[in-house]
Amino acid sequence: MLYGLGILAGLVLPIQTSVNTNLKNRAGGSPFLASMLSFTIGTIALLFATLLSGQSLFFSSHLFTSQPAWIWLGGLFGVIGLTTNVLIFPYLGAVQTVIMPITGQIIMGMIIDNFSLFDADHHAFTIIRLVGVILLVVGILMVVLDKKASDGADKAKQLPWQILGIVAGMFQASQAPVNGHLGVVLHSPIHAAFISFLVGTIILFVITGLVDRSYVHAKDAIGKGNPWWIWLGGVLGAIFVLSNAFLSPQIGAGTTVVLVLLGNLFGSVMVDKYGLLNSPKKPVGIMKYIGLVVMLIAVAIIKLY
Template sequence: MFALPLMILGGALLPIQTTFNSRLRESVGSPFLSSLVSFIGGTLFLLFLSTVVEGHFWFSPEDVSGQPFWIWTGGLLGVIGLTTNIFIFPKLGGVQSVILPITGQILMGLIIDQFGLFHAPQTSLTPFRSIGAALVLTGVFAAVLLGRRAKAPDSGTQQQGATSPGSQLGWQALAIFSGFLMAMQSPINASLGTLIGSGLKAALVSFTVGTLVLLFIALALRLKFRVRVPGGKTANPLWMWVGGPLGAIFVTFNALFVPILGAGSTIMAALTGMVTASLIVDKFGIFEAPRRPVTVLQAAGIAVMLAGVALIRLT
């Protein structure tokens, strides 16, 4: 009963995490170091939570004996998806960097449901589910793309740093593919959680793998960790360090609710929360984010997304 609203709430945590990590990036000077700090914070948070809630953070090797290797790859897929978004943003601009990965997540979520991939519950693609998915995509389109055009009608020129339309096809395909990877992370972590009997521990494994991957990247690039106060700022806020726990809660919710809702519904509920919270952050300028007006068209887009998620869940 509460799984769907909780998953929407979990998705709403991601834009706040992004705001925290973006502020942290200004202070440490590298997106990889910012992500590494976030993953370390999430790992420590899950380590503490697993110990408090379940008495310990380990599990029996017998629980995963003979299982396919992919059950360990949730954290790796998350890091690859995150890193890919870093690289596609200057090539495609902000709008496509949001829309295309979300499209990939929705499509892959429906594929996972249709064929029961990664041990996810199998749910056939019915006409109503197709309509629901189309509504979610329409809502995202209205809330992100049309909303921004409504706020900036004269922005017909190409975004600075973006590639020309003729050379964007490869980057656009990569953006959709990054959405595929992010969608696959949810049922993989859920499958691991089912095997070891704990969504918390599955999230801990995912964050630990992600931390190790990012640590390897930081060492390979010889990045130096230095914290400084960015220009125009007077101090570094404490909240910039706590993006990791927010991401950890989101990953835990995914591991817990995919077996209940299915991959497609879980992903679309999370996306609805994510877009809604993004607009709230824009409207009120929370946590030093730049304030941007929210249009009626964007609010209507959120309503359409909610209708799509409800239609998918109820059919």
């Protein structure tokens, strides 16, 4: 039951990215406005979740002086991750929009573990982890260089977006221990998720105002001709955060990561192969399937050993 929940949580991310991309296309084409709207809805959902859990929405001002400043950076890291996914999705498709950030997450995750950044527990870089990294690189190359999936695609033009996806994944990996520490301090992972989303929403309101100089295009996504599901991105993000917060203590962080990744990969293949939620169809060759399996094995080795 819990394992199935982990896979379902993973399915949420590629669907969320596709939903938010549709929202962007109908809200003036601005990834910042789309992310702002998504974060706002997610914040509202987490507000109610926090209240239902019996937690206060507020916290002691003493935290500003007694805790490191980085505990408030989770929202910023989330903004970078979500907005980047919306940016790269049209250029890379659902599968690569999942695996490039995952690559960045694995790289940064091992850096965090090895150097105990953000007060994380120390996990040394071992030979077994090195084998996992090598397998991960092999799997990524199989996915990216898959001939059938690459037909008609300009690999040179994709490279900057692939690098951007990896960098975004490194920020997403940093978000997990930051929010985890905040959850310990607040004695509630749900409250921590709400604070993180709230900070992200405020940041996106500022960025959208500075870059787009207007919020008026938000109304373009409302009304006839616009499917109702384009507003679900924030709720899906909140579900993902809450699912991870629930599963990690129950089945372990490593197992949770592997199950979520399995859902990520399955969901992204379905979105690409069938063009779900108005996404462009992208062919999925046998080499890509094999590469995804190799990646899953690699992540299992890195996270479980």
